[in-house]
Amino acid sequence: MDAFLGQVFTGLSVGSVLILIALGLTFTFGQMNVINMAHGEFIMAGAYTAFVLQDLIGTDTSLVVALPVAFVIAGTLGLLLELVLVRRLYGRPLDTLLVTWGVSLMLQQLARDIFGAPNVQVRAPGWLGGSLHLAGATLSYSRIFIIGLVVVSVVGIWVFLTRLPQGARMRAVMQNRQLASCSGLKTHSIDRLTFFIGSGLAGIAGVALTLLGSTGPTLGTNYIVDAFLVVVVGGLGQLRGAVIAAVALGLLNAFVEFSTEASIARVAVFVAIVAFLQFRPQGLFVMKSRALT
Amino acid sequence: MLSVQNLDVAYGPTQILFDVSMEVPANELFCVMGRNGVGKTTLLNAIMGVLRPTGGRVFFEGRDLGKMHPYQRVKAGLAYVPQTRGSFPQLTVLESLKVVVDASDRGDRDAMEDAIELFPRLRKLLGRKAGLLSGGEAAQLAIARALVTKPRLLILDEPTEGIQPSIILEIEDAIANLNSSTGMSILLVEQYMEFALRLAGKHIVLDAGEVVSSGATADLDDARMRELLLL
Ligand SMILES: Nc1ncnc2c1ncn2[C@@H]1O[C@H](COP(=O)(O)OP(=O)(O)O)[C@@H](O)[C@H]1O
Ligand SMILES: [Mg+2]
Numbered sequence: 001m002d003a004f005l006g007q008v009f010t011g012l013s014v015g016s017v018l019i020l021i022a023l024g025l026t027f028t029f030g031q032m033n034v035i036n037m038a039h040g041e042f043i044m045a046g047a048y049t050a051f052v053l054q055d056l057i058g059t060d061t062s063l064v065v066a067l068p069v070a071f072v073i074a075g076t077l078g079l080l081l082e083l084v085l086v087r088r089l090y091g092r093p094l095d096t097l098l099v100t101w102g103v104s105l106m107l108q109q110l111a112r113d114i115f116g117a118p119n120v121q122v123r124a125p126g127w128l129g130g131s132l133h134l135a136g137a138t139l140s141y142s143r144i145f146i147i148g149l150v151v152v153s154v155v156g157i158w159v160f161l162t163r164l165p166q167g168a169r170m171r172a173v174m175q176n177r178q179l180a181s182c183s184g185l186k187t188h189s190i191d192r193l194t195f196f197i198g199s200g201l202a203g204i205a206g207v208a209l210t211l212l213g214s215t216g217p218t219l220g221t222n223y224i225v226d227a228f229l230v231v232v233v234g235g236l237g238q239l240r241g242a243v244i245a246a247v248a249l250g251l252l253n254a255f256v257e258f259s260t261e262a263s264i265a266r267v268a269v270f271v272a273i274v275a276f277l278q279f280r281p282q283g284l285f286v287m288k289s290r291a292l293t
Numbered sequence: 294m295l296s297v298q299n300l301d302v303a304y305g306p307t308q309i310l311f312d313v314s315m316e317v318p319a320n321e322l323f324c325v326m327g328r329n330g331v332g333k334t335t336l337l338n339a340i341m342g343v344l345r346p347t348g349g350r351v352f353f354e355g356r357d358l359g360k361m362h363p364y365q366r367v368k369a370g371l372a373y374v375p376q377t378r379g380s381f382p383q384l385t386v387l388e389s390l391k392v393v394v395d396a397s398d399r400g401d402r403d404a405m406e407d408a409i410e411l412f413p414r415l416r417k418l419l420g421r422k423a424g425l426l427s428g429g430e431a432a433q434l435a436i437a438r439a440l441v442t443k444p445r446l447l448i449l450d451e452p453t454e455g456i457q458p459s460i461i462l463e464i465e466d467a468i469a470n471l472n473s474s475t476g477m478s479i480l481l482v483e484q485y486m487e488f489a490l491r492l493a494g495k496h497i498v499l500d501a502g503e504v505v506s507s508g509a510t511a512d513l514d515d516a517r518m519r520e521l522l523l524l
Binding site for chain 2: 168172176180183184186187188
């Protein structure tokens with residue numbers, strides 16, 4: 001029983017980081033109709049932000065400071081990507097995929113040049129040191145912190161999307177870009193905002209990941225496939241869908257891993273997802289609409 | 294007010310419009326007619342900037358619309374109700390109108406109130422997701438969404454296509470009203486000939502991507518018209 005609870009908890013904390021990664025990814029996916037392969041490197045940028053800040057200002061405060069800083073740094077990287085490259089490639093998904101993949105490799109190399117190839121360790125602040133003992137299971141404070149962080153972020157995104165005019169504009173462009181433009185919405189500046197926020201979320205996820213393991217140049221690639229699966233299963237641009245799919249995937253991963261070996265577990269998860277998509281190829285929820293031409 | 298000069302439009306290697314020209318005067322209800330597939334929607338998409346013409350120019354109030362994006366054309370005073378009547382399916386009716394008003398420099402609360410006034414049916418649907426509306430309701434929302442930007446030229450692509458007759462009348466009345474009471478210029482694509490003939494002051498008829506007739510609708514010979522429009 002205690003091992004079961006512990007496993008649920010591990011699944012939830014990993015799943016909740018996946019939510020952040022996948023939400024960000026689904027924002028930019030809605031824009032480009034293709035996965036942003038560099039999204040993983042925005043996660044990495046967030047993680048290294050936490051690493052740099054811990055030396056600059058000390059581990060007690062660095063984690064909390066790193067969250068907004070990583071959001072801005074990763075967001076700015078995303079903004080630059082949109083501004084310099086992606087903007088020229090809308091409507092050409094294959095080219096976009098290749099270009100973002102290229103950027104992903106460049107950013108990994110850049111990280112190697114700056115921080116070295118070996119992984120670095122971000123130390124958790126002292127106040128996250130202990131763990132909570134509940135019904136015989138051990139729930140570490142860092143994982144509780146991550147879950148809390150993600151809950152706050154998701155609520156924040158939800159409020160932004162549903163209550164603020166900028167959020168409504170973003171939803172409109174994601175749901176029907178051509179109609180949005182024909183209705184007077186400045187799609188180009190909304191695209192940039194979408195990229196900034198979507199990539200910024202990856203930065204926050206990166207900071208959270210430093211609490212779960214070490215940080216290296218390929219940190220992002222470990223998560224990008226799972227995040228992509230969450231986007232596909234959850235349905236494009238769907239907050240609800242992404243949340244449900246990410247938690248489900250996190251739990252599924254944790255349990256299958258618990259009962260079998262890791263590599264077989266991966267295969268089992270893929271099989272489950274392929275089976276799911278046979279029944280609902282559009283994902284849990286849908287939102288795209290007819291285009292004008 | 295709107296001047297289309299020698300427009301050529303192609304999809305890839307296939308040219309659809311050939312040297313199309315027309316002049317839409319201010320305060321006019323101008324009708325574009327023609328059979329299915331002759332290029333009417335293509336013409337409107339090119340005027341709106343959804344498609345890039347391969348030749349020719351479009352002027353609005355003397356300004357060359359050139360390479361302007363659709364949203365810049367809306368800012369210049371155009372509004373477009375596409376034939377597909379696309380929507381923002383997950384936004385409610387109210388959100389759909391608000392998001393457009395908020396993005397517009399001319400639109401305001403009053404414009405929204407006026408648009409809803411024009412289609413009272415929408416008032417009961419304000420909280421409903423746009424993707425769940427019936428065809429007629431979606432058509433009314435599409436027109437309302439265009440109107441809240443307070444356009445000087447309203448472009449409508451077959452607003453009554455596939456709609457139940459009772460709502461067709463409501464939409465017709467609304468369009469006729471807009472033109473006569475506010476003096477808004479209207480560029481209308483319409484297959485429904487009686488409607489077009491009754492309302493339109495001027496017109497062009499397209500056939501296979503070319504203008505085959507143009508002028509004052511009153512001068513139209515009924516027999517010639519039928520020949521051009523019927524299969
Ligand atoms: N996206 C497209 N790609 C290629 N051809 C198209 C596209 N849209 C329309 N066409 C073709 O262009 C022609 C004109 O279409 P359209 O402008 O929609 O006609 P109308 O509105 O008069 O019925 C048709 O032959 C149609 O098949
Ligand atoms: Mg058409």
